[in-house]
Amino acid sequence: AQTVTQSQPEMSVQEAETVTLSCTYDTSESDYYLFWYKQPPSRQMILVIRQEAYKQQNATENRFSVNFQKAAKSFSLKISDSQLGDAAMYFCAYRSGPGVSNYQLIWGAGTKLIIKP
Amino acid sequence: GAVVSQHPSWVICKSGTSVKIECRSLDFQATTMFWYRQFPKQSLMLMATSNEGSKATYEQGVEKDKFLINHASLTLSTLTVTSAHPEDSSFYICSARDQRLAGFIPPENEQFFGPGTRLTVL
Numbered sequence: 001a002q003t004v005t006q007s008q009p010e011m012s013v014q015e016a017e018t019v020t021l022s023c024t025y026d027t028s029e030s031d032y033y034l035f036w037y038k039q040p041p042s043r044q045m046i047l048v049i050r051q052e053a054y055k056q057q058n059a060t061e062n063r064f065s066v067n068f069q070k071a072a073k074s075f076s077l078k079i080s081d082s083q084l085g086d087a088a089m090y091f092c093a094y095r096s097g098p099g100v101s102n103y104q105l106i107w108g109a110g111t112k113l114i115i116k117p
Numbered sequence: 118g119a120v121v122s123q124h125p126s127w128v129i130c131k132s133g134t135s136v137k138i139e140c141r142s143l144d145f146q147a148t149t150m151f152w153y154r155q156f157p158k159q160s161l162m163l164m165a166t167s168n169e170g171s172k173a174t175y176e177q178g179v180e181k182d183k184f185l186i187n188h189a190s191l192t193l194s195t196l197t198v199t200s201a202h203p204e205d206s207s208f209y210i211c212s213a214r215d216q217r218l219a220g221f222i223p224p225e226n227e228q229f230f231g232p233g234t235r236l237t238v239l
Contacts, residue, residue, distance in 0.1 A: 043210075044230065044233070045230035091160060091161070104166065105161075107160045108160065110158075110159070
């Protein structure tokens with residue numbers, strides 16, 4: 001069975017600085033997707049970024065980028081120029097690749113990100 | 118992007134009563150919806166996968182008779198907490214999978230999340 005581990009319960013960063021959130025996963029599958037979701041105080045889950053395992057290039061979305069190390073089964077999220085609105089819980093999630101029928105997401109425990117003004 | 122709504126956003130009920138939570142996909146058809154439970158400061162716990170027109174698939178440890186799921190149409194799934202007790206108090210979140218993305222590899226974002234429902238059982 002697949003597992004997702006986020007070892008940092010809480011991280012803090014100064015506004016405008018850069019922070020990296022860690023995520024490791026375990027799987028025997030070769031094709032899968034990885035996601036970072038943000039859950040602000042409103043509790044609405046928001047997709048931040050996604051990565052397809054078959055792509056070697058790291059995904060980027062504006063100030064958000066990932067460091068995807070497939071061999072090491074590591075998927076960290078880097079937030080550049082941190083803003084107050086980035087304060088939230090961040091969850092790393094895994095989904096099996098095409099051909100799997102259930103489309104379920106496997107979630108990490110989450111990392112609370114605090115932005116210091 | 119696609120929108121998923123949940124109703125109610127919060128509910129308070131007495132112990133022993135039943136509560137129904139609705140999850141609707143507003144601008145797309147969802148063959149599959151997921152129901153999650155989230156305790157404070159914890160991750161999402163998948164309760165069940167709801168497929169339109171068929172019985173829901175429950176995760177291990179989730180009581181089927183306690184948490185009734187109905188997915189009668191492509192835009193609506195309901196979760197009914199029967200004979201609710203204080204330990205059922207939690208935040209319930211649904212997500213819906215846009216079937217238009219089926220077969221599209223890779224999907225941009227195949228699950229869309231509702232805003233959640235906070236249930237408090239007194």
